[in-house]
Amino acid sequence: MGQARSSSAPAQVMLMGLDSSGKSTLLARLLTGQVVDTSPTVGFNVGTLQLDKKVELTVWDIGGQSSMRTNWRHFLDDCTALVFMVDSSDAARMPEAQKALKKLLSEEKLRGVPLMVLANKKDRPNSMTIREVATQLDLSSYSERLWEIQACSAVQGLGLQQAFRSVSKMIHRS
Template sequence: MGLIFAKLWNFFCNQEHKVIIVGLDNAGKTTILYQFLMNEVVHTSPTIGSNVEEIVVKNTHFLMWDIGGQESLRSSWNTYYSNTEFIILVVDSTDRERLSITKEELYRMLAHEDLRKAAVLIYANKQDIKGCMSAADISKYLTLSSIKDHPWHIQSCCALTGEGLCQGLEWMTCRTGVR
């Protein structure tokens, strides 16, 4: 009964769900955000600070914070964590050299008190590039199967074409009434 009430409440109240989009620089975070918003590719430059946009999917409102991923900015990510329901971690599937840094950042976030109830969507971006790692390879390297206290999902995608992005949003939308 509680789940039904929560879904009805969300439907009638158009509750906003806070999302942070994180990942290393050049992973495709901003491209994904604007693909959600305008369904087209926009020319981006490295994000200093953050971009914020509201995305509506099936009456579900997501307030998405795209946070800069340069090394000098990552220490400030935690200032965005308060009231976050979803983490979108964007991984550059061609960047094998820095996957260990992505893993460190992911587990640092998951250990943070303000994110203890956050669900995690991992986008394995740049799947259109020959020789990229598959979502399964990335999942294995990040040891996602060891994450027991956060719902998570990994989704192959290509930010430039939008392929795979809707499936990730669908997973998030389905989770909004579950909390």
């Protein structure tokens, strides 16, 4: 069972996904409002997102290279929501993303933790629809878990605030 949090402590949101899915770009965009050049994350980045006067989320952007994924479970102790990001314009990597998500969600520490899937790079002409992404990731198999999927563009800033407002609502429902 997860640690009880005081209501004043920000929720701990883990932002995970394969490398090059846009996690660091998303975090930087949320925190600064700017698009910044990012390099592959070795380890993690962390920032606190103030959605409004009452809602504060600590967002952990965890590196997604295959060598880093074995360490993902070490970041799950106080996780109150999982945001799993995929590059919706990279259909060839969907099987790898599906496998990584399935392995991650099998972790005991994530039992009952809500899941938000972000289908990033929706601004690209060859991006898949959220229905296609949901099918590729086999999201319907997670019937015991509260989950949502949203399309977004970290570069353009589209759908980011809405996604994290939904994450906050999911945390309070779970």
